[in-house]
Structures are given as structure tokens and as C-alpha cells.
Amino acid sequence: MTMLAIVHAMPTREKAASAESTRFDGLSDALLDWYSAHARDLPWRIGPAQRAKGIPADPYRVWLAEIMLQQTTVPHAARYFEAFTRRWPTVVDLADAADADVMAAWAGLGYYARARNLLKCAREVVERGDWPRTETGLRELPGIGAYTAGAVAALAFNQRAPAVDGNVDRVFARLLAAKGEWKAEKAVIASLVRDLVPADRPAEFAEALMDLGATICTPKRPNCLICPVRSWCAAQAEGEPERYPIKPARKAKPLRRGDVYVVLRSGDVMTQTRPQNGLLGGMLGLPTSDWLEDGTPEKPDWLPDSARPIGEVRHVFTHFELQLSVFRLTSGTVPGNPGWTPVDDAEKALPSVFRKALKLAF
Structure with a gap:
């Protein structure tokens, strides 16, 4: 049995731990080295140089960006993010805003339940007196799911938490050459990413994965020649990275x-x-x-x-x-x-x- 077959045969948590200690040893370091040189400059991000100086991230800006980026491109979200933070620079300002003003400012971002939950979440944070600092605590807030909780915990509070979105799913589906049922493979990926998060640089690890999926391991025409983790990638070794992830066919929308x-x-x-x-x-x-x-x-x-x-x-x-x-x-x-x-x-x-x-x- 090949190592890849052994990994897929194990229970999810054991599988991830085995993969980290064998196939993926050194991946986190390689990814972080690449990120230090190639990190994107984004309006909501504390870059590697700032983090090295101990400049903390603002959880409000991290959370706002993550909510806006759901189902939205970075350039599109950036315009709204800059407008929102000029008008409502803190979570207290947003909590005090009129519902109609926020809904109008959100127009064009789509998925409008996010805007309603945005206000509910801001008001609950203000009522609590501060942001929860853990995944579990963040999941208690309105409109915050597993991915956003992990992202805010890692990026804002440097917690050892995974942030697994569609980009990260795609990266690890290719690293694993994941051919199984997609729901089960997503569980494998979530467990593996959690085990790979380095204790000393969780925020940068999360951002590095986001940047890798957005700029190199793209849905079409991934640039494997310059990928910092190509030596760990089973899909690249097969020569068919675009084949992954293998998802069930989408049903036609009514x-x-x-x-x-x-x-x-x-x-x-x-x-x-x-x-x-x-x-x-x-x-x-x-x-x-x-x-x-x-x-x-x-x-x-x-x-x-x-x-x-x-x-x-x-x-x-x-x-x-x-x-x-x-x-x-x-x-x-x-x-x-x-x-x-x-x-x-x-x-x-x-x-x-x-x-x-x-x-x-x-």
C-alpha cells in the first residue's frame, strides 16, 4: 500500500497527523518563507514586517474584511472595506449606525443576510465589551461560521486556529490528490490544516495559504513552476492539478x-x-x-x-x-x-x- 493510500485509510484526525509527520514535514516552513517575500498588500492586513515589530491586528478590520470577502473578489471587497472603515472606523461606530445606512452602504456586495448579521454581531460585541479571542467564542457571534471564526482567531489574536475556505480546500485537495467523496475529503483537509498550523506564526500561515490559493494555486492554470509547496503536491506529480478538487456536479438552479x-x-x-x-x-x-x-x-x-x-x-x-x-x-x-x-x-x-x-x- 502506498503512503497516500495509508493516509486515506486512517480515521480523519490520525490521517492528518500521519500526513503531517511524513509527507508534509517542512511544508509550513517553506510556505512561510515564500509568504515573507510575496505577501499581498491588502488594506485590512498586518503584513509580515509589521507583525515582526509586534504591531497587532485590529479584530474589527479582520472580521469586517472576512465577512465582505465571502462570495466576493478582493478588488470588489476592498472598495467597500475602505468606504465602511472611513465611515465607521470602529466596531462601536458600526454598532451605533442606523440599519438603513448600513444596508445602503452594503448594496452591491450581495448576500444581504451578511449585512444584517454584521450589525447584530457588532452590537453584540459592544454589549459584551470586547471580542471573544477563541474559535469557540467567536462562533457564538451572529454570522460567524467555522471559517470566519478560525480566520479571526488566527489573524486577529494569533491563535493556533485553521482558516479553511475554498482556496485552502483547493490547495489541499491538490496536495493530497483527493479523489474520495468531497464531503469526507473536506473533513480530512480541515483536520490536516489544523495540525499543520505552526504555534509561533498562525496568522501568517493562514494568510500564506490564502495568498497561495489566490495567486498561484488558482482554479485554472495553476502556476506549479513557482509554487513553494510543489514538492509535496500529489496532483502536480500526477500532472493534472486542474483536475482537483473533484466535487459533485452542481444541480441546475430553478x-x-x-x-x-x-x-x-x-x-x-x-x-x-x-x-x-x-x-x-x-x-x-x-x-x-x-x-x-x-x-x-x-x-x-x-x-x-x-x-x-x-x-x-x-x-x-x-x-x-x-x-x-x-x-x-x-x-x-x-x-x-x-x-x-x-x-x-x-x-x-x-x-x-x-x-x-x-x-x-x-
């Missing part, structure tokens, strides 16, 4: 359909605050019909019979795709006293799906 109404009046657009519970909860939105997988959305009574859509927009949510027919109307067709927002403000505050409709209307 398609929902509906209508969205862009109602204009002298430079303003009709808007409404969406219900707190549900998709895009608490966000500023445009009036819409129901979003249905089957059937025809019901039109509002105020919509003229002659009204026809000017086009369609599509948007992908976590669990479904949405196709909206866009109607462009004037305020004369709308009864009552609806809410209005200047178009320029709406372009900044509306979630992406509604910004697409507004753009089409113009």
Missing part, C-alpha cells in the same frame, strides 16, 4: 420569473424598503410582483393595461435564478403616496438586481 416596475418622477424613482425577513430583507428596492417558478405574476391594479415591458434582466441568487420583466412608467400611473429616491442615490443604494432594472430603464 428559474423564477416576475415583474419589476421602474416608476420615474422628475429625477426620482419610486422605491420601497423590503420586509426585514426574506430575500434582500431591509434593503431599498423597486416595486415588484411576486417571483414565481410556475404561473404568471399578478399585475398591480395601477398598471395600465397598455403597459408593456421594455426588456428583461437576469440575476443569480444562491438558490435560484431570477428573470424580471422591466416596466418603465411615469408617476402619473401610481396611486397614493409612494416613497421616492433620487435616481443618483438609488443607483448607489439599490441591490444589484434592481440596479440592473434601473439601468435598463435608462
